[in-house]
Amino acid sequence: MERDVALAQRELSSVLNQGDPVEEAPAVRNAVTQPEPAPSAPVESVTPSMAPVSSLMRTPPNRLQLIDESQQFDEDAFREHLHSWGLAEAGFGYDICAVLGSQSTGKSTLLNRLFGTNFDVMDERARQQTTKGIWLCRGLERNVLVMDVEGTDGRERGEDQDFERKSALFALTTAECLIVNMWENQVGLYQGANMGLLKTVLDVNLSLFQAGRARAGGAKEKTLLLFVIRDFLGTTPLENLEATVRADLQRIWASLTKPEALADAALGDFFDVMFATLPHKVLQAKEFDAGIMELQRRFLGRGDENYVFQTQYHKRIPIDGLPHYLKNVWAQVVENKDLDLPTQQELLAQFRCDEIASAASQVFSSAISALRTALETGQVLPSLGTDMLARRTEALSVFDRDASRYHQGVYARKRADLLLGLNAKLLPFFLGQLKNLLAQLTTQFQQAVRDGMSRSSYDFGALVQDEHAAALRQFDAETQTLVLPETDWKVDDERAQLSEELNAMARTMRAEESRKLAASLEKEMRRQLAEPVELALAHPAPDMWDAVMQTLQRVNNEATAAFRARAARLQGTPEEEESAVQALQSASWRLLQDKVREQTSDAVLSMRLRSYFEDRFRYDAGGVPRVWKPSDDMEGMFVQARDSTLELIALYATIAPSEPSLLLPAAHAAAAADDSDASSFEESLHVLSELKRTELGNRFRRDADAYYVEAKRSMVSSMSQVPVWVYAVMVVLGWNEAMAIIRNPLYCTVLCLLLAGAYVTWRLHLAAPLWTVAAGLAREVQQVAQGQLRAYLEMPQTTAPMSEPFELRERVASDSAAGAGAGAGDESGPRLPASF
Ligand SMILES: Nc1nc2c(ncn2[C@@H]2O[C@H](COP(=O)(O)OP(=O)(O)OP(=O)(O)O)[C@@H](O)[C@H]2O)c(=O)[nH]1
Incomplete structure (x- = not known):
């Protein structure tokens, strides 16, 4: 560190020793700003005095008139200058030094020599005020903001001490180190040493700034007052001068009206006081330069025992906020409001x-x-x-x-x-x-x-439980980093919501699966009911309904058992399972009813009755079709077959098993249906209504009558067959013709040829085809012959047999028109069975 300080000091001195920059360039004396030098790199150090030399400005920085003569604070220009000075990013790494003193006491000269700034210096010949307002400049190669304040007791301002006080207060409030510049011969003088001004400034500073801080409980803010005694001859020892100034300061302090919060405060609580002397600049130029060099050390190194920029003097304002802060302080000073620095x-x-x-x-x-x-x-x-x-x-x-x-x-x-x-x-x-x-x-x-459910074997409960736990685990893992620290975010509600949604989803899937199972079982029940029920109803018998209901019971039991076996894997509640079983039983009863309704529809039942009737009327006990002979009791058999068939209608009309207990499962199933009660179950047992039964009976009777008529007709036909003896007659009558053929050589030859042809045919296996042809031909011939014969034989006896069917047909037709039994009293024609 010592080496850096020495290096910085040497470089600074080499620049300063080139002479007063303003004196060498008087043309720029009245310029507000000079051309912008290239900005240096941002300075991050918090110890500005010790910042690396390479990062600091090596050319004199341009100065800024911070507050002009009309008391206007230029915040924007200040901000721009901070950038151009390379201090915009300095943070706390900067210091402020201001100077206070009478006009033309070499303040600007001192600052320029100490910091390498380029404040205007008075031209010896003009002898007039040079510094107007408050100027600011960055120290050369230093992170120091140097404030040159318009001199006090200025001839130009005369009695107007307003700006002098404001600028002094501003400098005292904002600077870490306030240089109080005075000639040696001014020491001890009240006004000449600016003691009057100091008193005013200290008074205002104390009451407006420090009192507020004390009220707020903040630490006391200290400022260094560095008294620089110029043109020091040495005749009066510095200690004596120092004692005089200190005594004056104590006197001023004692005379101040201190605010209540600072009643017991001492001068040392707010101000440190330091002294330095400088010989005459012109008469003792070398000594003056040496004094400057010595004074510089106080501004350069922390190692120096008189280092001025102690941390305790820093106002703790980051440099990016400094323009705004200084502007507000100046505004408060100017408007003289009830200032409170901490508030600022x-x-x-x-x-x-x-x-x-x-x-x-x-x-x-x-x-x-x-x-x-x-x-x-x-x-x-x-x-x-x-x-x-x-x-x-x-x-x-x-x-x-x-x-x-x-x-x-x-x-x-x-x-x-x-x-x-x-x-x-x-x-x-x-x-x-x-x-x-x-x-x-x-x-x-x-x-x-x-x-999981698509696999051949699964445990629905375990499956749901595992997946449910896995989902919650994933939720916890995902939300672990999602909930940021220092937030009041919570995921408990969402977790509970997720759990509830998964449960609801599981219930839905279970119900859906249960429905699918029930649907497949229903389909199976339909298939299992179809054939046995159809078979039972196709063979009507007194125990027909017993067979049907037994089938229902069997199918029902099987389906229920199958459902219970598979539903166990779904792990539904007992109530859900029971309800599903009841629904299944209800479905089985409904399926049976559908099947019975299908099998007892008009068309099917009519066909069944006809079939039943035919089996008994048109076929014998061995199932062979009857060929009616006159000797047969056709009418009796007809009546018997018809009546037994009509009895079937009553049998089909109601589901009535001989064993009433067989109806119990159906009754339970019907009761399980939502909209059913005992009476509707009773109704559901009635397959055919009364009206339907009547219609069915009538229709069947008409069909049976037709069968009867047809049977009668067939009996007449069988009676018209060609008798066997007719063929014997034909042989006898044809004997001569046969002999004639045999005896005739021609005919005999032809016969032989035919026989030879027959032999050849047999040898060539043409017998079968020829036999087929011959048989067909023979049948044709036979039919023709039979027709001819029948015509021949029937001719004399057609009157009696033919009249009966005709009349019967007439009678049936008239019955149809007039209603059943209308012709029962007709005695003239052939008598029909009583049912007609
Ligand atoms: N006797 C003497 N004259 C000095 C000294 N330093 C500077 N001067 C001269 O004093 C005159 C005024 O110098 P400035 O630096 O302009 O004084 P100032 O206090 O800044 O003047 P204002 O800004 O107008 O208040 C100049 O002619 C300087 O050359 C010094 O130490 N002793």
């Missing part, structure tokens, strides 16, 4: 913290906006939690870096506000992720359970 610092902190938070928040918003699109498409972002935390930490660290330099209370408050704001911006992402996660987990759960 808090206001500044609020202003700057808001600015910094807003900038950090904007960067944060644009950084997280990329996540929004992915979330809106329903995706679950695996690293959302860590991403959100990283973005938030980044924004907070930016805020911490810039805002932590300000008032700690305000900083902490604003940080909490920023954190709340960032969390509020992140909340939609958190909720969106949760929503997507819930949707994803429920879909996964459903798919996993369905996959």
